[in-house]
Amino acid sequence: MNFRYFILGLLAEQPMSGYDIKLFLKSLDWLIASPSFGSVYPTLHSLLEDALVTVDVVENDDKPARKVYTITEAGRQALRAWIGQPLECDISLKTFLMRLMLAGNLSRDELVTYLQKRRSQVKVHLDALEKIAGEHDEAVGLGKRLAFDFGLTAATTEIHWLTQTLEGLS
Amino acid sequence: MNFRYFILGLLAEQPMSGYDIKLFLKSLDWLIASPSFGSVYPTLHSLLEDALVTVDVVENDDKPARKVYTITEAGRQALRAWIGQPLECDISLKTFLMRLMLAGNLSRDELVTYLQKRRSQVKVHLDALEKIAGEHDEAVGLGKRLAFDFGLTAATTEIHWLTQTLEGLS
DNA sequence: GGCGCCATGTAAACCGTTACATGATTCA
DNA sequence: TGAATCATGTAACGGTTTACATGGCGCC
CATH class of the missing domain: 1.10.287 (Helix Hairpins)
Structure with a gap:
């Protein structure tokens, strides 16, 4: 449901740009879901505001500059807290799979x-x-x-x- | 995704109140999804406004009055149009199952x-x-x-x- | 020249949830 | 007396989509 922590979890594995994230999520469209750009970018801005990630602008000569986001220590802590919380009566398949994908932190x-x-x-x-x-x-x-x-x-x-x-x- | 037509489809099988619909949907929570009352009632009002359903207030002595909604001919037409439309690249499992449930109209x-x-x-x-x-x-x-x-x-x-x-x- | 890909972003609209309010009845 | 079920409804909030805008590069 909430892509915020799923995106944060993906950044925990490797730094990515919003475009990278969107492409990866698109490939998982059937399995999980694919938020639009209009959802991905604001989420990234919000994570940045909360200091859970940092940005690096990577300039390219032939391609447009990319904004690569990297998770911070505070971000890892927030992620652990989210993953650790009990499952309630949630049971949405998508949420189950999103969390399963982040099992590396477990x-x-x-x-x-x-x-x-x-x-x-x-x-x-x-x-x-x-x-x-x-x-x-x-x-x-x-x-x-x-x-x-x-x-x-x-x-x-x-x-x-x-x-x-x-x-x-x- | 859009419960509007799914609810209309349920009414095509038998007249129901908002409460009935919510209860039935709740039993399908895992299989499809269960919209809240705050979603069911306004949807019903909207269907009524578009003349796709009619209401009958059924008074009960011991229980509160129920508003039973019945589909109209215009409603059946709208439902057929919705069901008949091509599947696009939709493929959401929930949408597939919602339409499958209404297969009686096919x-x-x-x-x-x-x-x-x-x-x-x-x-x-x-x-x-x-x-x-x-x-x-x-x-x-x-x-x-x-x-x-x-x-x-x-x-x-x-x-x-x-x-x-x-x-x-x- | 036009199309498609790369890459980022914003604002309005949409749909749904959450949280509230009302009020009667039944059961412990 | 208080809780649970039946039954309807509204308003604020939140997350996502849709639709837009920008701009450079490569290919046919």
């Missing part, structure tokens, strides 16, 4: 806990979906039936993936 | 075309993901590797589901 144990928590949350929603899919059962329109079926498949797959990933991690 | 052929288009779009994104996952391969952080892996699994599963569903439909 210890192995923290990552395991994160994935386990996600798994239990998906399980809750799978059970809930099974229940309402059972209630609506017949009579309900074809579209709803298909959508419920897709949800069941997606949730089951995610739980399976989480279990396998957790096994690979231990 | 002919069998249109539904098949819709699912086929979705499948080809997911395939494009699967290929793109495989490419960037291959590029980043080693060196890239654990988090990114996991996220890419999840994306690959999710996309593969969706394509598989679409293929099976299409087979079941013919």
